Amino acid sequence: MQVWKDYQEKNKDRFLDELLQLLRIPSISAKTEHKPDMVKCAEAVKQRLLEAGADKVELYPTDGHPIVYGEKIIDPSKPTVLVYGHYDVQPPEPLNLWKNEPFDPTIINGKIFARGSCDDKGQVYMHVKALEILVKTNTLTNNIKFCIEGEEEVGSPNLGKFVSAHKDLLKADCVLISDSAMISLDTPSLDIGLRGLSYIEVEVTGPNRDLHSGVYGGAVANPITILAKMIASLHDENNHISIPGFYDDVLISSDEERALMAKAPFDEKEYREDLGVKELWGEKGYSTNERTGIRPTLELNGIWGGYTGEGAKTVLPSKAFAKISARLVPNQESDKITTLLIDHLQKIAPANVTVKASLHHGGEPYVTPIDSNAYKAASKAIEATFGKSPIPVRGGGSIPICALFEKELGIKIVLMGFGLDSDNLHSPNEKFDLANFYKGIETIPHFHHFFAEM
Ligand code: BES
Ligand code: MN
């Protein structure tokens, strides 16, 4: 629609300016010291939704960070789209690897560099501006609700309770989420699935105190060595996860589905060079896209112990720690895999150490069919603005609330992400291409129109 394009063209600098303001708020959900920033950010999202034309916006306090709920109801008998996103971000560390300050958004070569630019404030803001366009051009044909939370990056510990307690408030015909990536602007794609997660932390204790490594070394098991051995045993020579039962519930993708996936363009050399690795790694028998899409994985997210400060200290440490997470695929269940992981670590621990393992958070995998109205509307919207229909792909990341939305609200979810895998999510120098930001704002109104028509 030309009016949408004209409106965006006239206001694009302001749109960007407003996003930059939002990106200046360090809304790091994981750190208690940023609690005031979380409230500030939630207030800012609320304010922006009101300015864009929402007729009701509330902050709902939780045991953690507030949830922003907003709505624009034009007619309760019309279809309703619930937009979900998150205003919280991952911690920016390591800071020395950033080219600019993570909360001082800087535009270089048409890309916004800032923590949260892509994940997910930039993508949430596309929806706020799409609402503004629809309202201000008088072209809204459906109802839009917003649920923007502040705890996605810490596993959404309070959102489930909110959803169960506010089913009427959140009642909608589909959920629209822009919190993932597409292949590229030239090859648009839509995620038809995300992986689940089981995240645990392990503590291995050897002697009851740190010891002199000369006096005791060689006579007492070093918990770091033991932990390293335990971890190394979790994959076999084919990079298959060697925990008995781990793959029991994995839904094996059909040859047909795998053939379809293989059609998505993938340039291995470019992928390797972008990451600076000479060779890729992964489960034998699967392509890179399959390894990150349809197969479960096990990753070490952190490992520490002993002396890690400046200089040397000859110590045989008492403890070693690791953070370990598994990405899950249908029909694996997060609780079941968590128990399996914890039990397995206990079982393989030798008698010279004690192992404590506990859950951080989890979430179920999500897959969606491509014949739902919501998917079709997203596909048509992308075709309208990109001139190509999107390729359905499976995303490797996790948005734990997806499975819960479907279960509690009984509606389908569309994952219409406009980021790129190379946007450095959770890494230093996170970015969001301005072209993707504007393309998203252009595409979202089409989604609402196609969905309302169906
Ligand atoms: N936006 C991501 C998830 C994502 C990224 C999906 C890329 C598809 C492609 C989300 O913010 C995220 O990072 N989720 C966490 C899970 C959470 C429980 C911490 C993740 O995937 O690690
Ligand atoms: Mn995200």
Ligand code: MN
């Ligand atoms: Mn994230």
